[in-house]
Amino acid sequence: xxxxxxxxxxxxxxxxxxxxxxxxxxxxxxxxxxxxxxxxxxxxxxxxxxxxxxxxxxxxxxxxxxxxxxxxxxxxxxxxxxxxxxxxxxxxxxxxxxxxxxxxxxxxxxxxxxxxxxxxxxxxxxxxxxxxxxxxxxxxxxxxxxxxxxxxxxxxxxxxxxxxxxxxxx
Numbered sequence: 001x002x003x004x005x006x007x008x009x010x011x012x013x014x015x016x017x018x019x020x021x022x023x024x025x026x027x028x029x030x031x032x033x034x035x036x037x038x039x040x041x042x043x044x045x046x047x048x049x050x051x052x053x054x055x056x057x058x059x060x061x062x063x064x065x066x067x068x069x070x071x072x073x074x075x076x077x078x079x080x081x082x083x084x085x086x087x088x089x090x091x092x093x094x095x096x097x098x099x100x101x102x103x104x105x106x107x108x109x110x111x112x113x114x115x116x117x118x119x120x121x122x123x124x125x126x127x128x129x130x131x132x133x134x135x136x137x138x139x140x141x142x143x144x145x146x147x148x149x150x151x152x153x154x155x156x157x158x159x160x161x162x163x164x165x166x167x168x169x170x
Contacts, residue, residue: 043075043165046084048104050137052091055151056118060088062154075161081107086164089143092120092127093134105141113164116143117157119150 049057063070070076078084081104089101105114116137119125124135137143147160 043086043161044078044084045075045086045088045161046078046081046104046108047088047090048097048101050089050091050097050101050121051094051133052118052120056090056121059151059154059157060090060117063157068154068158070158075165081105082109084108084112086113086115086161087141088115088117088161089121089137089141090117092124093137093140095132095134098134098140101137101140113144114141115145115147115160115164117147117160118152119148122146122148125150 047057047060062068081087085108087105087108093101105112114137116122120127121137124133127133127135129135129139134140145160145164147156149156152160
């Protein structure tokens with residue numbers, strides 16, 4: 001143990017310095033205020049997995065960690081589509097999930113937004129269209145925002161969610 005500590009002390013810091021702040025991005029407080037100004041409450045998300053490999057779900061889950069702090073921005077996940085403003089869909093559209101997705105979309109109050117997350121939801125991915133896959137989510141319900149990537153980064157997910165929220169206000 002002592003040998004390891006001496007080695008660490010001898011080498012010192014090996015990480016890079018933090019990048020400079022991007023002045024084009026607004027602060028979390030500004031985002032939170034904008035969401036509350038548009039909606040008068042938190043932005044509520046409902047998530048549906050239409051048959052994905054769970055890579056996109058892992059990135060969505062990362063939005064809840066302290067670094068991205070989704071709830072701190074006034075955005076939260078809800079269990080019922082009746083309480084949701086935005087529907088997040090991942091994976092290629094499985095034939096067996098089409099009716100469930102249509103019902104979930106129909107249960108959401110107007111105005112509603114749909115975000116297709118990942119390449120599979122955007123175009124069917126490597127699965128395409130077949131007897132078991134209907135391809136992209138837009139083949140089943142209308143999609144407002146598409147977030148490309150396999151999987152998309154949490155930052156890209158957050159940008160897409162905010163784009164859908166701003167589009168809702170317009």
